[in-house]
Amino acid sequence: MPHIPINFAQKFSLFSEQWQPKVIAELNDYQFKLSKLQGDFVWHNHPHTDEAFLVIDGTLRIDFRDGAVTLNPGEMFVVPKGVEHKPFAEREVELLIIEPRGVRNTGESNASPLTAPNNVWI
């Protein structure tokens, strides 16, 4: 087993594209993914799983049908399964997302121009 720390800043330096999550680690059948976001995502939900968002750099707002939560570095939020949400960032935000392997970023029912390839490691 290699004894190498996973460094978020180093991993973020390896890509610039937005809305394209990159897998950096697995925990059983869960994945840790880094993503850069800016602007408005699409409304979607994940009917079979919760989804965790941790902000590494910048500010993320997650809109819900009945409100919103704003996250800064050192903050996290878990979106419960089935709850419609829409990430938004005025300026680019760097995120860590934790969810089971195979979850589609735009939700299971919404193919969209923002649907990203799955299981891309960095």
Add this chain to the structure above:
Amino acid sequence: MPHIPINFAQKFSLFSEQWQPKVIAELNDYQFKLSKLQGDFVWHNHPHTDEAFLVIDGTLRIDFRDGAVTLNPGEMFVVPKGVEHKPFAEREVELLIIEPRGVRNTGESNASPLTAPNNVWI
């Protein structure tokens, strides 16, 4: 659903005891736990699950039988299931641990004076 960010620094300000993980969130049947560590833990392993460590503040060394990994803020490591490990911190370190609900901190087979109560929320 309350729209309240989980702020690591605020949560860490609520407790001072070391080696006593506190649950701050759940993602399906996984838990996010904050812990303060200092000194040497016991050698142990988790035969049924991987375990993720993210350093929030300070420096953590995780010793293995065949080496070690040192983690600083912004770094993480996943200890594979069944791999013996021993956390160590010269000065107090603040950690985020992610693992399935119900995992015992000292391993499934090792009751020890450092075995912590499980499922304590903060």
